Amino acid sequence: MPLYVQGATAHLQSSPSSLHFGIVSIGQKQTQLVALTNTGQRSITISAVSISASEFRVSGVKLPLNLGAGKAVDLRVTFFPTVTGWLGGTITVASNASNPNLQIQVQGNGVTSDPLTAAPARLWFGKVPVGQSSSLSVVLTNVRSSSETLISLSTSGSGFSVSGPTFPLVLKAGQTATLTITFTPKAAGLAGGGVLVHGPNLNVPFTGTGITVGQLAISPATLNFGNVYIGSSGTQTSILSAVGGSVTVSSATSNNPQYVVSGATFPMTIKAGQSADLSLVFSPTLTGTDSATLTISSNASDAQVIESLTGAGMSTPYTVNLTWDASTSPVVGYNVYRGAKAGLYSKINSSLNPTTTYSDATVASGKTYYYAATAVDSSGQESAYSTPVKVVVP
Numbered sequence: 001m002p003l004y005v006q007g008a009t010a011h012l013q014s015s016p017s018s019l020h021f022g023i024v025s026i027g028q029k030q031t032q033l034v035a036l037t038n039t040g041q042r043s044i045t046i047s048a049v050s051i052s053a054s055e056f057r058v059s060g061v062k063l064p065l066n067l068g069a070g071k072a073v074d075l076r077v078t079f080f081p082t083v084t085g086w087l088g089g090t091i092t093v094a095s096n097a098s099n100p101n102l103q104i105q106v107q108g109n110g111v112t113s114d115p116l117t118a119a120p121a122r123l124w125f126g127k128v129p130v131g132q133s134s135s136l137s138v139v140l141t142n143v144r145s146s147s148e149t150l151i152s153l154s155t156s157g158s159g160f161s162v163s164g165p166t167f168p169l170v171l172k173a174g175q176t177a178t179l180t181i182t183f184t185p186k187a188a189g190l191a192g193g194g195v196l197v198h199g200p201n202l203n204v205p206f207t208g209t210g211i212t213v214g215q216l217a218i219s220p221a222t223l224n225f226g227n228v229y230i231g232s233s234g235t236q237t238s239i240l241s242a243v244g245g246s247v248t249v250s251s252a253t254s255n256n257p258q259y260v261v262s263g264a265t266f267p268m269t270i271k272a273g274q275s276a277d278l279s280l281v282f283s284p285t286l287t288g289t290d291s292a293t294l295t296i297s298s299n300a301s302d303a304q305v306i307e308s309l310t311g312a313g314m315s316t317p318y319t320v321n322l323t324w325d326a327s328t329s330p331v332v333g334y335n336v337y338r339g340a341k342a343g344l345y346s347k348i349n350s351s352l353n354p355t356t357t358y359s360d361a362t363v364a365s366g367k368t369y370y371y372a373a374t375a376v377d378s379s380g381q382e383s384a385y386s387t388p389v390k391v392v393v394p
Contacts, residue, residue: 011039012046012067012097014104016156021079021108022196022203023115029080030122032205033192034104035158036093037072046073046095053089055081056106067095074190081110109201115144116171116200125183125208129299133184138204140179140197142171150177150199157193159185160206168199185210214245214272216300218307223294225282225311230365232316233283235262238307240278240296242270249276249298256292258284259309284313318393320360320369324386327375335374335382336360342370342388352376363393 015035024030038044046065049058060076067073081087088107094100119139128134142148150169155162164179171177185191187210194205219239228234240249249268252261262279270276284290292309322336333352337345338360348360363369372385 012044012093012095012099012102013037013039014093014102015158016193018105019077019107020156020194020196020203021106022194022201023109023111024079024081025114026081026084026110026112029078030108030203030205031076031078032194033157033190033207034075034077034091035072035189035191036067036075036102038067038069038097040097041069043068044095044097046093048094049075049091050094051089051091051106053087053106055079055087055108055110056089056091058091072189074192077106079106079108081108084110084112108203113143114200114202115142115148116150116197116202117141117143118202118204122204123181123206125206127209127211128183128185129213129301130185130188130210131301132299132303133182134208135180135182136206138179138181138195140171140177140202142173142175145173147172148200150197152198153179154196154198155193156196157191157206158187159183159191159208159210160193160195162195179204181206183208188212212245213299213301214247215243215302216247216249216270216296216298216305217241217243218296218305220307222308222310223280225309227312227314228282228284229314229316230284230287233281234311235279235281238278238280238294239275240270241275242272242300245272246270247298247300249296251297252278252294253297254280254292254294254309256290256309258282258290258313259292259294259311261294280309282309282311284311287313287315315365316394317361318363318365320363320371320391320393322358322360322371322373322389324356324373326356327383329375330377331375332378333376334358335376337372337374337385339370340368342372342390343385345370345372345385363391365393368392 057078091104093102123136148171152167161182192207196203225234262281289312294307296305333354336349336358338348339345369391370388372388375383
């Protein structure tokens with residue numbers, strides 16, 4: 001028996017399979033996209049693209065074109081009518097695929113004036129992550145002096161959907177109707193489509209690009225600043241990582257003004273497999289444990305990630321250092337007194353102080369104190385208070 005190996009079949013597919021341009025005024029033009037996809041498991045070569053009608057033109061590819069397995073390329077098809085009435089043709093894509101002559105039907109209507117206008121005339125969604133959605137609105141206006149009946153809508157293109165009023169719909173002269181078009185890309189790459197309003201046969205084309213984005217991870221899950229004195233700051237670092245694709249971080253916000261992000265510039269792009277440091281500063285204004293939530297917004301599939309923040313504010317430790325002149329009489333030591341008012345004192349030294357200096361570490365921030373000293377001789381007799389000293393603790 002002869003032995004041979006046959007490559008897997010390569011098939012060329014178009015999306016959409018046909019194009020309807022609707023009404024286009026003579027002298028104007030409209031462009032739509034057709035995606036050509038190699039659905040097979042080996043490369044194919046597109047050798048030629050031809051069209052049977054002169055009112056339609058194809059661009060966007062340089063031939064011959066090698067299209068790898070699973071890859072896609074976009075054709076730009078432009079309709080520019082020169083006469084009124086229905087116009088149609090066939091695009092033929094020649095290749096060495098299993099269907100060597102792929103045919104795409106195209107049609108449109110040339111008119112001298114549009115009964116219905118769309119604003120904007122076409123929609124561009126820009127870049128939208130795969131699996132996420134973006135919506136745009138288009139306003140249809142009856143520009144004629146008589147009523148126009150909109151029978152129904154039909155949508156073409158992968159990932160596009162349309163919502164709006166119930167059809168059929170009668171628009172009187174000058175009346176409008178608003179359609180909402182939503183783009184939810186199912187795969188990465190440029191996508192095209194359109195909505196055809198049956199009745200006046202107005203077509204509104206739209207395009208968008210699906211992009212692959214990764215997931216955003218943040219560590220640690222809880223960032224603990226520990227104890228930080230009031231009036232000072234503590235700094236900690238969070239790590240942002242992009243998993244499975246690049247991620248662009250648009251913002252990082254805290255719901256507590258005592259916690260702020262420092263030194264970061266947004267938007268910040270993190271490439272797949274890489275990470276970036278995010279500095280956070282805790283500046284307590286009150287004593288006690290305090291917490292916050294840090295919210296990171298990005299274009300990742302998990303559009304927001306959250307990190308818990310915690311820390312404790314502590315009163316700043318102050319010490320009042322006192323010094324006084326020695327007694328001119330023989331003494332064995334001194335007592336130190338403190339009060340909130342001059343003359344109203346309590347003794348603060350636990351035992352007789354043998355020197356002319358004393359440090360008081362029991363004061364509180366924001367308080368005012370009055371200090372005085374007395375001298376004690378060997379018989380235990382205590383002198384009168386010294387002249388009081390006023391101390392204001394910051």
